[in-house]
Amino acid sequence: MLRLEGVSHSYDDRAVLRGVTLDLAERRIGVIGANGSGKSTLARTLNGLVLPDEGRVSLGEWDTRRHARHIRRRVGFVFSDAANQIIMPTVVEDVEIGLRSLRLGRAETERRVNEILTRHGLADHRDHPGHLLSGGQKQLLALASVLVTEPEVLVCDEPTTLLDLRNTRMVHRTLDGLDQQVVLFTHDLDLLADFDRVLVMHEGRVAFDGAPTDAIGFYTKLLDEDTDPGGRAS
Numbered sequence: 001m002l003r004l005e006g007v008s009h010s011y012d013d014r015a016v017l018r019g020v021t022l023d024l025a026e027r028r029i030g031v032i033g034a035n036g037s038g039k040s041t042l043a044r045t046l047n048g049l050v051l052p053d054e055g056r057v058s059l060g061e062w063d064t065r066r067h068a069r070h071i072r073r074r075v076g077f078v079f080s081d082a083a084n085q086i087i088m089p090t091v092v093e094d095v096e097i098g099l100r101s102l103r104l105g106r107a108e109t110e111r112r113v114n115e116i117l118t119r120h121g122l123a124d125h126r127d128h129p130g131h132l133l134s135g136g137q138k139q140l141l142a143l144a145s146v147l148v149t150e151p152e153v154l155v156c157d158e159p160t161t162l163l164d165l166r167n168t169r170m171v172h173r174t175l176d177g178l179d180q181q182v183v184l185f186t187h188d189l190d191l192l193a194d195f196d197r198v199l200v201m202h203e204g205r206v207a208f209d210g211a212p213t214d215a216i217g218f219y220t221k222l223l224d225e226d227t228d229p230g231g232r233a234s
């Protein structure tokens with residue numbers, strides 16, 4: 001289980017995470033919050049892309065500071081902009097590259113790559129350049145490239161932000177069907193209806209932690225207070 005203990009982080013003198021303590025045990029966890037509330041920074045602490053200035057992030061006995069390589073293998077990460085994760089000349093190579101460091105051997109590598117391409121509807125595109133895929137397919141390719149390494153946890157930082165509704169639904173269905181634990185950072189509140197737990201980030205803290213409907217209610221109220229000049233006083 002991912003555990004955060006008193007995690008704080010600043011960029012220069014700007015505090016972005018302020019003492020976040022969480023046990024992330026549930027299978028489907030959503031994180032919402034306004035732009036700048038610290039979501040991406042929090043997401044990045046989960047696999048050691050960002051190391052906390054104070055506090056600790058761990059997965060079981062492993063710590064992101066001391067066991068970065070181990071944690072990266074177990075906590076997969078998907079960004080908003082799938083194009084940044086597509087680096088190889090063809091779809092199949094993009095999926096293979098993630099496996100290289102695992103040294104599985106040719107047969108097992110091929111088996112896993114074929115299986116993941118088929119599962120994500122990309123088998124017909126295996127020899128195409130990834131950058132020619134549709135937006136949704138690019139995101140599925142980014143997902144496939146991470147999932148092929150069989151992480152325990154998948155962290156997705158706004159994976160549908162750049163997608164239209166149809167592609168958003170496609171990515172959502174894919175996330176829905178995964179066996180792995182998913183921690184989804186998103187602005188697509190309706191994707192979270194059947195999640196086990198939703199956190200609301202506000203100014204670097206977890207301002208709410210509970211069921212999806214309650215979290216969305218809290219977040220909406222927070223936004224109303226922020227935009228309504230009279231709201232803060234009432």
Ligand SMILES: Nc1ncnc2c1ncn2[C@@H]1O[C@H](COP(=O)(O)OP(=O)(O)O)[C@@H](O)[C@H]1O
Nearest residue numbers: 011012016033034035036037038039040041042
């Ligand atoms: N690499 C960085 N260097 C400096 N400031 C950053 C960096 N990344 C994010 N910030 C700032 O930290 C704050 C929180 O950002 P972020 O974690 O990306 O929040 P969110 O994902 O909720 O929009 C923002 O004010 C942002 O401008």
Ligand SMILES: [Mg+2]
Nearest residue numbers: 039040041158
């Ligand atoms: Mg962000």
